[in-house]
Amino acid sequence: MVEFINVTKSYNNYPIFVNLSFRIVPNKINQIILPQSAGKSTILKMIYGAEKPDSGFVRVFDFNVTDLNYTGILLLRRYLGIIFEDIRLISNMTIKENLKAITRLTKRNLFLSEEIFEMLSIEHLLDKYPFELSISEQSLVNIARGVIYNFPLVIADEPLRYLSFDYKVKVINLFKHLNENKGITFLIATLSPIDDDFYTIELSYEKG
């Protein structure tokens, strides 16, 4: 589903990864554990084509992302659930509009798993604007947006960062529920292990 083969990436001639290779396990909740500023977001951005590797291959759903043109990248992104580290809710849309924006703007009749509102206790937030929400509420909406369409692969960049313990538990249970009942594969980048049931990916690379 996602495979990195000898990927090298550097910023301003400073290498982040040299020959990074790993493969995620389909139908599992995968976690990548890396310390602060070690390139977690860069790995995820390379999956959805926001960053290009200097060399090597990034394979997602049998496509080599590095070979895709921009139209191809946009098409690939339509089948990925993305949970951003910096939340990224659309500021001038209500929460409901934010959640439905993908189906409305891509003119796809996607199924929305509305039970997620209940599972994350965000039903009362639907008619509000992002600025009216606390950072943890915004984070919950960000998570909901990533999983609501039941895309086969969800990539999440530190999804629990802004959440209290109770909400962290709710989110972990939601991920497990979606993984077990709908077969959704998760790839979570995190600073520390989240759950013992999650599969920790062994990254093979030479440090920059």
Next chain:
Amino acid sequence: MRRDNVKIALFFIFVSFVLTMSILMGIFFTMNSYVQQKKSKIPFYIFLKSNASLKDVRDLIENIKQFKGVERVKLIDKKEALKRMVKKFQIDPSLFVSNPFPYSVEVFFKPNYISERFFERFKEYILSPIVESVKYPKRVLEEIEKVHSKMVYFSEIVMAVLYGVEFIVFLSIMTIFYSHRKFDYDTLKFFGIKRFTIMRLFLKETMAPILYGFLFSVVLVVALYFIYEKYGQLPFVSKELFQSAQKDTFILNFIIGFFFTLFSSILVFLINDEKV
């Protein structure tokens, strides 16, 4: 919903554009109409020979009316001319054995046709055996023509410079608008939304304040007209002249403002948007 200051700024920029340019253009049109009105009052005199009969004169008038640009033709009857002179100077009419006045004709032209060159062409056109001489106030015509062409040139320059400046203002506000929204647009791209769809979204957002701006301007213009109609008065210029000149400038500037917004939005989007 949270107040969107960039939209508010765009709304006011549009309203001030439409009103400022309409008023300025209206003033120039009024001045133009005023000068043209003055021009059209310049008569072209045709003095006929004393042996010319009334029938000859009427034929000549019919002929003149066919000439392009003629607004009206006035026959100065010789009997009427004598009667007026006698009355004016209180002269005994029996002193005149015969009428010393010939027939004469005053020709008035439409404002656009009044120029020295045109008058000279017309002079050649009306050459006929019954025409004694033709005259027109050459000096006055020269002066008024000079003033008019200077005024037209000045107003064209002023309007061109102002439209250029306004377009730069629109480009600047659109750049701010796009920067304000860039984060949201990039997010949408991460979900696979096409750039064309995002451009449509951007245009929709920039055009919305224009619609409200138009409605607001209409209300404002109606209110201003009402106040002007009731209390206003421009020296030397009739209300009718001012209003007729103002009539279309508002619509014209709304259309120009609409296209300025549209073009500047597209231009800013094409320049600033990135493939992320």
